Amino acid sequence: MQNAKDSFYVALRARLIAVNPERTILLRGxxxxxxxxxxxxxxxxxxxxDVFILRWLGLGADTSLASIMAAAECxxxxxxxxxxxxxxxxxxxxxxxxxxxxxxxxxxxYTPKLNIAAQPPAKxxxxxxxxxxxxxxxxAQRDRLTRTAKILIYTYQEQGE
Amino acid sequence: xxxxWFSAPAPVTRRLRAYFAPVNRAAQTPVLFDPSQQGAFxxxxxxxxxxxxxxxxxxxxxxxxxxxPLLTGIPAAPLEQVRTxxxxxxxxxxxxxxKLTMALATGSQHMNLLAPATGATASAGGAAxxxxxxxxxxxxxxxxxxxxADAARFTTGSLVAVDTDYTGQTGFLGSPVAGAYLRQPLTDxxxxxxxxxxxALVAQASLSSLxxxxxxxxxxxxxxxxxxxxxxxxxxxxGTFYQEWxxxxxxxxxxxxxxxxxxxxxxxxxxAEEALSPLDSRHKGGHERVLLKAQFLAxxxxxxxDGERVLCYRSFLPATHALI
Numbered sequence: 001m002q003n004a005k006d007s008f009y010v011a012l013r014a015r016l017i018a019v020n021p022e023r024t025i026l027l028r029g030x031x032x033x034x035x036x037x038x039x040x041x042x043x044x045x046x047x048x049x050d051v052f053i054l055r056w057l058g059l060g061a062d063t064s065l066a067s068i069m070a071a072a073e074c075x076x077x078x079x080x081x082x083x084x085x086x087x088x089x090x091x092x093x094x095x096x097x098x099x100x101x102x103x104x105x106x107x108x109x110y111t112p113k114l115n116i117a118a119q120p121p122a123k124x125x126x127x128x129x130x131x132x133x134x135x136x137x138x139x140a141q142r143d144r145l146t147r148t149a150k151i152l153i154y155t156y157q158e159q160g161e
Numbered sequence: 162x163x164x165x166w167f168s169a170p171a172p173v174t175r176r177l178r179a180y181f182a183p184v185n186r187a188a189q190t191p192v193l194f195d196p197s198q199q200g201a202f203x204x205x206x207x208x209x210x211x212x213x214x215x216x217x218x219x220x221x222x223x224x225x226x227x228x229x230p231l232l233t234g235i236p237a238a239p240l241e242q243v244r245t246x247x248x249x250x251x252x253x254x255x256x257x258x259x260k261l262t263m264a265l266a267t268g269s270q271h272m273n274l275l276a277p278a279t280g281a282t283a284s285a286g287g288a289a290x291x292x293x294x295x296x297x298x299x300x301x302x303x304x305x306x307x308x309x310a311d312a313a314r315f316t317t318g319s320l321v322a323v324d325t326d327y328t329g330q331t332g333f334l335g336s337p338v339a340g341a342y343l344r345q346p347l348t349d350x351x352x353x354x355x356x357x358x359x360x361a362l363v364a365q366a367s368l369s370s371l372x373x374x375x376x377x378x379x380x381x382x383x384x385x386x387x388x389x390x391x392x393x394x395x396x397x398x399x400g401t402f403y404q405e406w407x408x409x410x411x412x413x414x415x416x417x418x419x420x421x422x423x424x425x426x427x428x429x430x431x432x433a434e435e436a437l438s439p440l441d442s443r444h445k446g447g448h449e450r451v452l453l454k455a456q457f458l459a460x461x462x463x464x465x466x467d468g469e470r471v472l473c474y475r476s477f478l479p480a481t482h483a484l485i
Contacts, residue, residue: 066168109175110415125167125482129415159164
């Protein structure tokens with residue numbers, strides 16, 4: 001499943017660069033696209049704003065098929081406070097913009113499966129694919145608005161994985 | 162050595178896309194789809210003359226053909242099987258209302274409501290229309306040249322029908338899409354434009370031409386073609402005309418594999434029906450989407466390969482590197 005998780009993240013990151021190259025984050029001294037995997041970073045005292053944070057949750061498998069199918073649930077968290085120049089009054093608009101960006105980078109609902117541990121990344125034979133996201137209601141804490149979207153990601157186990 | 166194949170389970174798809182092409186009714190010639198040559202087409206750009214009708218919902222195929230055993234001996238026992246009837250039906254819901262989806266989802270003739278002439282007598286199928294304007298030479302399927310006085314009658318956002326005058330002909334009317342069948346001549350000069358599928362939205366109107374938002378399904382206007390504004394569409398429960406189209410349905414799997422269902426001849430089999438789909442299933446009495454229900458009867462063609470009569474071709478293009 002790790003290759004599928006990596007492929008999903010890499011696909012969304014590449015699509016985000018195309019959709020909104022200005023959404024970035026300064027992380028560990030480097031400016032990166034504004035999307036990260038929570039379990040692959042040092043623990044956060046508070047989740048960063050204005051970026052998409054991928055959090056991996058449940059896992060399931062169907063072993064009765066010709067190739068084992070695994071499914072992992074991904075929760076994408078994003079939060080926003082609005083901009084200083086508008087005193088945070090634009091936070092609703094900013095969150096809507098992130099909603100639209102997330103919908104855009106999730107399409108198409110598949111991507112080739114990669115082994116990014118190899119250099120250069122090696123392409124597997126199958127695709128990783130997923131369903132439409134299920135968006136949660138907005139959670140407001142003072143001027144901070146947070147939303148999560150849950151998505152099921154599917155992959156077929158290949159030889160050599 | 163890395164594996165260069167995988168065992169593919171049953172295809173996983175999200176939805177099914179529909180494409181239709183007009184059957185030449187007079188010559189009884191359907192449009193055939195060759196998956197070996199055309200199977201890799203972009204779903205957004207189907208090969209000519211297939212028209213993309215978008216995604217469908219509740220697609221159902223029913224094979225109603227029957228076989229019976231040929232009995233022999235005492236006591237009788239099956240010697241072999243024979244096919245006694247050949248029948249198949251297809252049904253689904255269209256997710257949009259357009260000229261074509263509405264026409265396909267009605268059991269009979271489908272007509273354009275031409276913009277009425279001032280003071281015209283009311284008519285359920287459309288009143289006497291404003292006079293048509295002649296299309297000038299050099300027009301294409303997307304740009305219609307008009308005399309400046311005629312161009313001034315249309316604005317951006319106008320809906321238009323483009324076709325020739327009716328001159329008393331009988332039989333199947335409309336080209337390349339037959340929209341009606343007349344047993345006896347009529348006197349309505351606009352009749353062909355009432356039943357034509359050459360309709361479009363005007364995206365931009367200038368002093369001497371109209372740019373259409375989508376090309377006319379019939380291509381560049383024929384010599385002598387005229388244009389009329391339309392306000393909408395109408396169909397009737399009853400009548401004797403049956404729509405007949407060639408159909409292609411495509412299901413794309415998660416691994417790039419494709420399943421095609423190709424019906425060379427489909428005729429609509431029921432009257433116009435709608436299906437209501439609530440936008441929020443938890444909210445009874447709330448907004449509901451009105452979907453066009455389409456149901457078709459498949460008619461046979463003779464396969465030139467071996468002379469067999471068939472109703473449908475189901476093709477499968479496996480995913481790359483999948484074991485077969």
